Amino acid sequence: xxxxxxxxxxxxxxxxxxxxxxxxxxxxxxxxxxxxxxxxxxxxxxxxxxxxxxxxxxxxxxxxxxxxxxxxxxxxxxxxxxxxxxxxxxxxxxxxxxxxxxxxxxxxxxxxxxxxxxxxxxxxxxxxxxxxxxxxxxxxxxxxxxxxxxxxxxxxxx
Amino acid sequence: xxxxxxxxxxxxxxxxxxxxxxxxxxxxxxxxxxxxxxxxxxxxxxxxxxxxxxxxxxxxxxxxxxxxxxxxxxxxxxxxxxxxxxxxxxxxxxxxxxxxxxxxxxxxxxxxxxxxxxxxxxxxxxxxxxxxxxxxxxxxxx
Numbered sequence: 001x002x003x004x005x006x007x008x009x010x011x012x013x014x015x016x017x018x019x020x021x022x023x024x025x026x027x028x029x030x031x032x033x034x035x036x037x038x039x040x041x042x043x044x045x046x047x048x049x050x051x052x053x054x055x056x057x058x059x060x061x062x063x064x065x066x067x068x069x070x071x072x073x074x075x076x077x078x079x080x081x082x083x084x085x086x087x088x089x090x091x092x093x094x095x096x097x098x099x100x101x102x103x104x105x106x107x108x109x110x111x112x113x114x115x116x117x118x119x120x121x122x123x124x125x126x127x128x129x130x131x132x133x134x135x136x137x138x139x140x141x142x143x144x145x146x147x148x149x150x151x152x153x154x155x156x157x158x
Numbered sequence: 159x160x161x162x163x164x165x166x167x168x169x170x171x172x173x174x175x176x177x178x179x180x181x182x183x184x185x186x187x188x189x190x191x192x193x194x195x196x197x198x199x200x201x202x203x204x205x206x207x208x209x210x211x212x213x214x215x216x217x218x219x220x221x222x223x224x225x226x227x228x229x230x231x232x233x234x235x236x237x238x239x240x241x242x243x244x245x246x247x248x249x250x251x252x253x254x255x256x257x258x259x260x261x262x263x264x265x266x267x268x269x270x271x272x273x274x275x276x277x278x279x280x281x282x283x284x285x286x287x288x289x290x291x292x293x294x295x296x297x298x299x300x
Contacts, residue, residue, distance in 0.1 A: 011230070046261050046263075046281065047281035047283065047284060049281075049283075049284055049287075051287065087233075089230035089231060089233035089235075090230050091228075091229065091230045091231070095228045095230055096230075097228060097230055097233060097235045097265060099265065099277065122194070123192075123194045123277075123279070124279075125235075125263045125265060125277070125279040127228065127235060127237070127263065140237075140263075142261070142262065142263040142279035142280065142281070143194070143279060143281065144194045144195040144279070144280070144281050144282050144283070145281045145282075145283040145284070146195070146281065146282035146283040146286065146294055147194065147195070147197075147282070149283065149294065150294050155293050155294045155295045156292065156293055156294075157283060157286045157287055157291050157292055157293060157294060158283075158287075
């Protein structure tokens with residue numbers, strides 16, 4: 001007889017999944033971050049918004065199609081990218097809210113910001129949902145992108 | 159007994175009615191206020207009152223549409239969209255009567271019917287873009 005151990009979703013286990021997510025993010029393990037998410041996990045980085053003449057690009061979609069390239073690009077542009085988690089609040093429904101600072105020193109272009117070797121550190125609020133299978137099925141994040149631009153020496157409101 | 163979520167709902171309902179006094183009625187006098195877009199990290203009801211009053215004054219038709227309220231113990235997080243037409247200078251931006259729509263997340267801590275902490279997250283780049291501001295170092299120049 002095979003004995004299987006399966007954790008049930010509680011506020012504590014949901015928070016543990018998200019804590020692991022930030023640990024992997026700090027280690028630049030993008031595949032590992034993605035592995036903590038369900039196949040169809042939703043993704044919304046609300047401040048990501050690029051206005052063109054005929055269209056607006058937004059950081060909305062799925063973890064695997066939008067989130068993963070964004071995380072990979074961020075780490076490429078900010079090779080020392082890191083995070084500091086200040087608070088995690090969760091409930092038994094799988095909602096997890098995280099206050100964290102994201103910081104890094106720019107080495108490559110990021111969006112329209114040319115690299116000048118400057119460092120940024122900006123407070124973020126992340127809202128996760130962890131499913132009953134203990135996989136993250138939704139990520140949303142809010143921060144002040146103007147703060148990042150200004151810290152990097154980019155003063156144009158693009 | 160009023161739950162933390164109920165307290166936050168009362169605050170948001172009042173803010174949506176542009177009734178700053180009613181919103182502040184459920185706020186502790188020593189509330190901790192963090193507003194990263196303003197670099198604000200202070201204590202006191204007057205600080206939060208100024209944040210709300212400035213928005214209501216600058217956007218007389220301000221509309222708050224709450225999409226989610228997430229209760230996680232005494233922490234309550236509200237996701238909402240703020241919309242309005244600029245009617246006065248705001249955050250250094252001169253009034254050009256532009257329309258604004260900004261998705262925001264506010265994280266509250268509430269206990270015993272009063273809000274004791276507020277952290278408000280939105281993107282000032284999105285806000286300035288909609289108000290036709292061109293540069294962060296020349297916000298007041300249209």
